[in-house]
Amino acid sequence: DVVLTQTPVSLSVTLGDQASISCRSSQSLEYSDGYTYLEWYLQKPGQSPQLLIYEVSNRFSGVPDRFIGSGSGTDFTLKISRVEPEDLGVYYCFQATHDPHTFGAGTKLELK
Amino acid sequence: EVKLQQSGDELVRPGASVKMSCKASGYTFTDYAMHWVKQSPGQGLEWIGTIIPLIDTTSYNQKFKGKATLTADKSSNTAYMELSRLTSEDSAVYYCASGPNYWFAYWGQGTLVTVSS
Numbered sequence: 001d002v003v004l005t006q007t008p009v010s011l012s013v014t015l016g017d018q019a020s021i022s023c024r025s026s027q028s029l030e031y032s033d034g035y036t037y038l039e040w041y042l043q044k045p046g047q048s049p050q051l052l053i054y055e056v057s058n059r060f061s062g063v064p065d066r067f068i069g070s071g072s073g074t075d076f077t078l079k080i081s082r083v084e085p086e087d088l089g090v091y092y093c094f095q096a097t098h099d100p101h102t103f104g105a106g107t108k109l110e111l112k
Numbered sequence: 113e114v115k116l117q118q119s120g121d122e123l124v125r126p127g128a129s130v131k132m133s134c135k136a137s138g139y140t141f142t143d144y145a146m147h148w149v150k151q152s153p154g155q156g157l158e159w160i161g162t163i164i165p166l167i168d169t170t171s172y173n174q175k176f177k178g179k180a181t182l183t184a185d186k187s188s189n190t191a192y193m194e195l196s197r198l199t200s201e202d203s204a205v206y207y208c209a210s211g212p213n214y215w216f217a218y219w220g221q222g223t224l225v226t227v228s229s
Contacts, residue, residue, distance in 0.1 A: 103156055
């Protein structure tokens with residue numbers, strides 16, 4: 001199975017700071033069709049996860065532009081500029097390129 | 113507005129089975145695949161499997177083959193997941209999720225399954 005390693009495990013930030021989360025894959029996530037099926041999800045406390053980013057860098061409908069996804073191959077990053085209170089929670093990367101589809105273990109974003 | 117309404121929490125005995133539902137509204141049920149995800153207590157997320165209601169095709173994470181069975185009823189816009197031969201390892205919150213292009217764009221509220229005697 002593809003292993004997605006997220007770092008850091010937790011991240012303490014001050015509101016207004018930038019936050020950066022890394023997701024490294026044990027295999028390239030570029031599919032044979034040329035697309036890279038790497039997504040980012042946020043699970044706020046007590047809620048279901050929500051889709052933020054699909055295909056590495058595309059923001060889902062309604063996601064603020066302070067969320068920026070980037071990367072290729074095996075290395076991916078989610079940056080959150082100017083962290084706001086509603087951004088706190090656990091962030092997961094997810095790959096749908098290889099079977100079985102797998103999630104990273106999560107990165108908890110909390111206030112300093 | 114897309115909504116996925118999951119059935120209520122379950123307390124089940126070890127060795128038993130449980131069947132949970134996920135009723136979709138706000139979109140054409142056969143337009144999107146339906147996925148199921150497990151979240152064990154205090155743990156991360158695991159993809160269980162996916163069903164394409166339009167053609168009744170399923171794909172499973174090998175880890176959950178024989179454990180989970182996915183079905184869909186197009187007449188009621190409802191997807192189901194049955195878990196069999198339950199053990200304490202199956203105690204978790206189970207989510208359904210759906211959306212265009214196989215994204216997990218819309219999520220249900222989750223069904224908590226507790227396996228206990």
